[in-house]
Amino acid sequence: MPIGDDKPPVDGGRKVWGLFKSPFRNKTSYSNTTTVEGSNAQNNNNNNNNNNRVSSLIRSLIPMRRRLRLDPRSKLYFPYEPGKQVQSAIKIKNTSKSHVAFKFQTTAPKSCFMRPPGAILTPGESIIATVFKFVEPPENNEKPIDRKRKVKFKIMSLKVKGMMDYVPELFDEQKDLVTVEQILQVVFLDVARPSPALEKLKRQIAEAEAAVETRKKPPEDNGPKIVGDGLVIDEWKERRERYLARQQVEGDDSV
Numbered sequence: 102m103p104i105g106d107d108k109p110p111v112d113g114g115r116k117v118w119g120l121f122k123s124p125f126r127n128k129t130s131y132s133n134t135t136t137v138e139g140s141n142a143q144n145n146n147n148n149n150n151n152n153n154r155v156s157s158l159i160r161s162l163i164p165m166r167r168r169l170r171l172d173p174r175s176k177l178y179f180p181y182e183p184g185k186q187v188q189s190a191i192k193i194k195n196t197s198k199s200h201v202a203f204k205f206q207t208t209a210p211k212s213c214f215m216r217p218p219g220a221i222l223t224p225g226e227s228i229i230a231t232v233f234k235f236v237e238p239p240e241n242n243e244k245p246i247d248r249k250r251k252v253k254f255k256i257m258s259l260k261v262k263g264m265m266d267y268v269p270e271l272f273d274e275q276k277d278l279v280t281v282e283q284i285l286q287v288v289f290l291d292v293a294r295p296s297p298a299l300e301k302l303k304r305q306i307a308e309a310e311a312a313v314e315t316r317k318k319p320p321e322d323n324g325p326k327i328v329g330d331g332l333v334i335d336e337w338k339e340r341r342e343r344y345l346a347r348q349q350v351e352g353d354d355s356v
Contacts, residue, residue, distance in 0.1 A: 167196070167258075167280075167282060168195065168196065168197040168201045168258045168260065168280065168282070169193055169194065169195060169196065169201065169203060169222075169256065169258050169282045170196045171191060171192070171193060171194075171256065171282065171283055171285075172191065172192040172194075173191060173285075174283065175283055175284075175285060175286065176285060176287075177189045177232055177254055177285045177287050177288065178288050178289075178290050178298050178299070178302050179232075179234055179236070179288070179289055179290065180289070180292045180299070180302075181236065181289035181291060181292065182292060183236050183239060184236065184238050185235070186233055186234070186235045187233075187234055187235075187236055188231055188233055188234075188306055189232045189234070189302065189306075190229055190230070190231050190232070190302060190305035190306045190308075190309050191229070191230055191232070191285070191305075192227060192228070192230075192305065193222070193229075193230055193256070194225075194226070194228075195222035195223065195225060195226050195227070196225075197224060197260070199224060199260050200221055200222065200223055200260070200262070200263055200264060200265075201221070201222050201259065201260055201261065202219065202220070202221045202222075202258065202259045202260075202261050202267060202271055203219055203220060203222065203257065203258050203282070204218065204256070204257045204259075204269060204272050205218050205219060205232075205254060205256060206254065206255040206256075207252065207253070207254045207255070208251070208252055208253050208254075209234075209251070209252045212234060212235045212237070212252075213232060213233065213234045213235075213252065213254075214233050215230060215231070215232050215233075216230065216231045216232075216233070216313075217230060218269070219267055219269060220267050221261060221264060221267045223264065228312075229305055229308050229309040230309070231306065231309045232254065234252070234287075252287045253284055253286060253287070254284070254285040254287075255281060255284050255285070256281075256282045256283050256285065257279050257280065257281055257282060258279070258280050259271060259272055259275060259278060259279050259280070290302070
């Protein structure tokens with residue numbers, strides 16, 4: 102006679118243990134899911150930061166297209182006259198196909214000023230800007246070559262939409278679009294020794310002063326012309342006087 106097995110059914114045991122184990126399994130899966138999501142978010146942030154760094158690096162390596170042509174290109178020449186205010190000049194031309202604003206900056210704003218300090222140029226337009234600087238007397242046998250290294254000028258450019266009034270805040274509002282055209286170094290010229298650079302400087306300063314005087318002149322008036330001591334020549338007045346003269350002659354003849 103076969104003997105019956107007293108062991109509990111295997112399937113029933115598995116189901117019982119499964120009920121007790123299932124909550125712990127779910128907690129583990131939730132924890133793993135949260136950890137993975139957090140890790141993915143962190144990886145995405147790191148990737149974005151890396152992409153931004155790479156983009157900035159690429160922009161720094163790619164040479165910026167110049168909008169302005171400078172003459173002289175990389176230097177500002179000043180007559181060396183200690184204790185006096187001297188003057189330099191630089192020609193700035195817009196070589197792009199759009200309106201461009203330019204701005205001067207200097208490492209010595211207390212002893213230097215520019216005229217104009219900035220402006221907006223139309224495509225192809227050029228201007229001769231002048232720079233004024235006070236040359237301090239040398240100290241402790243200081244040489245001009247040592248002094249010129251202390252002061253530098255920077256010219257920046259910014260593409261703008263059409264003609265508008267120039268304000269320096271344009272460059273603060275659009276910092277990412279500003280291009281550094283050139284950093285200019287100061288070079289002192291000996292006024293006692295004639296040189297091509299000194300002669301060119303004198304011509305540019307003369308052109309700049311002539312342009313300033315031209316801008317100061319009032320616009321031409323197409324109205325009545327004034328000649329002599331306040332005599333007004335008016336076409337309509339002349340016609341009226343001629344008409345009255347004819348009337349008077351005809352009246353005398355009739356009498």
